[in-house]
Amino acid sequence: MLGISKRTLATVSQNYTDFKWLLPFAVSILVFVQFAREHTENSVLACVIKAAPIVSLAVFTWVRGVRLPQRRQTALFIFLALCLSALGDVFIQLKAAGYFLHGMAAFAASQFLFTVAFGFRPLNIFILLPLLGVGASYYYLLYPALKAHKEPVFVSAVLGYLLLITGMIWRAFAKYHAARKAGRGRNADAVWLLVGSVGALSFVVSDCTLAWWTFVRDFPHADAIVMGTYYLAQLCITLSVLHEGAVGPAKVPNKGKYEEAKKKASPPPPKKVASPPPAPKKVDEATNTKSTGSPAAPRSPNGGKKKHY
Template sequence: MKTKTFTYIFATISILEIISGMIDYREGVFLTKPLIMLSIIVFYYLQSQKSFEKQDILMLIAFTFSWLGDIFLMFSGELFFMLGLGSFMMTHLFYIFVFSRNKTKANHLARICIPILSISIFLLIYNHVEKGLLIPVLVYMLAISTMAITASERKTNTESFRFVFVGAILFVISDSFLAIEKFAYKIPASTILIMSTYILAQYFIATGFLKQSLKA
């Protein structure tokens, strides 16, 4: 599958999911949301076949945990929230491991700015989070911050670096919107903000990592 063809298919699925969420069409969300990461998994697998490596397996596992996280978070209740949180935690741990395999020198700006953003969001929602969820949420925010930092320190070609780093930052932004919306304050057009940044994050990370070895 060519990247251009995949992009059209992926964009169509994503737009349908966002519209379904905006109009509260639950059946539409249940149909399209699982297809977001599933399409990325299929595309990445097909694109990486010519030079399949261990890191590609790890990326596919990371995408699979994101797919599970998307499914769990379609349901309400603390149990499904924790399962979703745990699934995305595993995604970030796999991302961290893979990104760290090609580490260059420390990015001190990222190591300062990204934690400041995460700490600011945590302090904003702190008084609104149930005590039993404080530690899991804090640990998750630590994981996603570490993921973004490791993305900023990858030693690779310029195009791959930019795609993956932008994707990582968008992931942090998406989860920041999600945390504020879930625990603290209602955000206008939250569905568009949360899902568009999340969808673009996964797209940029997947296509960007493929460009590391010029597979896409």
């Protein structure tokens, strides 16, 4: 009546169902901004406040991704990556106690899982080559500070992490480029892949800032830049699971109920109308012919018997 199609109403309903699960993330961000602790504070409260937004995103991914069959394949890897990211947040918060390298290992594993979530087809090497050039240039700038660090393991650790995050942003850009090239650039699917690409880029900005802040020198508002771009990155990558649409509640029925629901939803097959029986063939008694029009053979008077003389 108002000119709103059923498809539009379904999309609005789906978006409401998805986004209402982001409310815990918004609350945890407000708590972090209001009660943020020092980045060197070794306390349980500081670890909880820092990791809470990522845990809330993991819950969102589980409810609106892993539990929905249409999104499960991609969302499962993102869910595991978010869990490792929350663990990495705790380790980075405890870096004064010597857990910074543990945090790097957790985030390296999460970058690999993000890469798997974005997929490896199509490869699109032409996107990878400039990213490798930028990554190599940044590592060249970091190398003197890494070489002078008291722990030489960071020379290889930072290089390995830089390769992993370069691979992650490569796969995010390649997946969005493939969707756009396929003619889906204005569809909701491609929009969420673009959001995921923005998240991958924001992750690179956050980690590059953290590396410079940690190994080279401190600069004003470094903590705010690192955490702001980090939370934005995790939110955008999490939202990329929405590129595989799924309307409906998060609860997944068991197989029997699911098949029964599919049968009820599908329209019944059309009933076959029985064809009328063929009309009986009429015989014309006068001419002894059937309805086909061909005359019957005449009978001889003696019944067809030959006479013997």
